Amino acid sequence: MDLISDEMSRRIIAAAEQIARTSGAESVTVRSILRALGISNRVFYNRFHNAAEVLDIVYANTVLKIRESLVAKFDPEQDFFQQVLDIVENTLVMSYECKRQFSQYVFESDSVSHDNYAWWTEEIKRLIEFGKARGYLRDVDSDIMSYSIWCFIRGFNADALGRKLPVAQAAAAFKYSFGILLDGLRPVPDAP
Structure with missing residues (x-):
């Protein structure tokens, strides 16, 4: 049976996202979607195999929105480190809000997704390489640093969410800590 995409x-995906945002991902069931839209089983099953398939699409859309926040062009006239801090803070806030709404579902999907890990570490590596090429960063191992930054961001986000910190408090603490990490990547001045 070919599934319909229309x-x-x-609307089914949007309804699942709304249910997840208001009641948590565990509340997204075929029945809850049917009730929200006033549609029949047949309408749903002509398009999707189950609610988990719809949640996977919601998750993928969420990841794309967060990823878009990281992809940025740098203005060479502006401070590189401030631009990185602003981008990362924005990404953290978006990620924090999305993950808070989808809670455990996103963390579980995020943790097992090699594609998501590979995309993020490659994007972070791209930023590191850009900074190194312009002389903003010292010569560090880009692979190891991108993995370390990935772990720092994910770990910080997971802890802040787990402790239910307000997003403004989490963002301020993150920006402070990440700023210190960035300072450690600045080139070391040549000794006289």
Whole structure:
């Protein structure tokens, strides 16, 4: 059976996202989607195999939104480190808000997704290489640093969410700590 992809499919995905945002991902069931949209089983099952498939699409869309916040062009006239701090803070806030809404579901999906890990570490590596090429960063192992930064961001985000810190408090603490990490990447001045 070929599944249909149409406006109703988009409405089902939007309904699942809304249910997850208001009641948590565990509340997204075929029945809850049917009730929210007033549709029949057949309408749903002509488009999706189950609620988990719809949640996977919601998760993928969420990841894309967060990823878009990281991809940025740098203005060579502006302070590189401040631009990185601003981008990373924005990414943290978006990620924090999305993960808070989807809670355990996103963390579980995020943790097992090699694609997500590979995308993020490659993007972080791209930023490191850009900084090194312009002389903003010292010569560090880009692979190891991108992995370390990935772990720092994910660990910080997971702890802040787990302790239910307000997003402003989490963002301020993150920006402070990440700023110190960035300072450690600045080139070491040549000794006289």
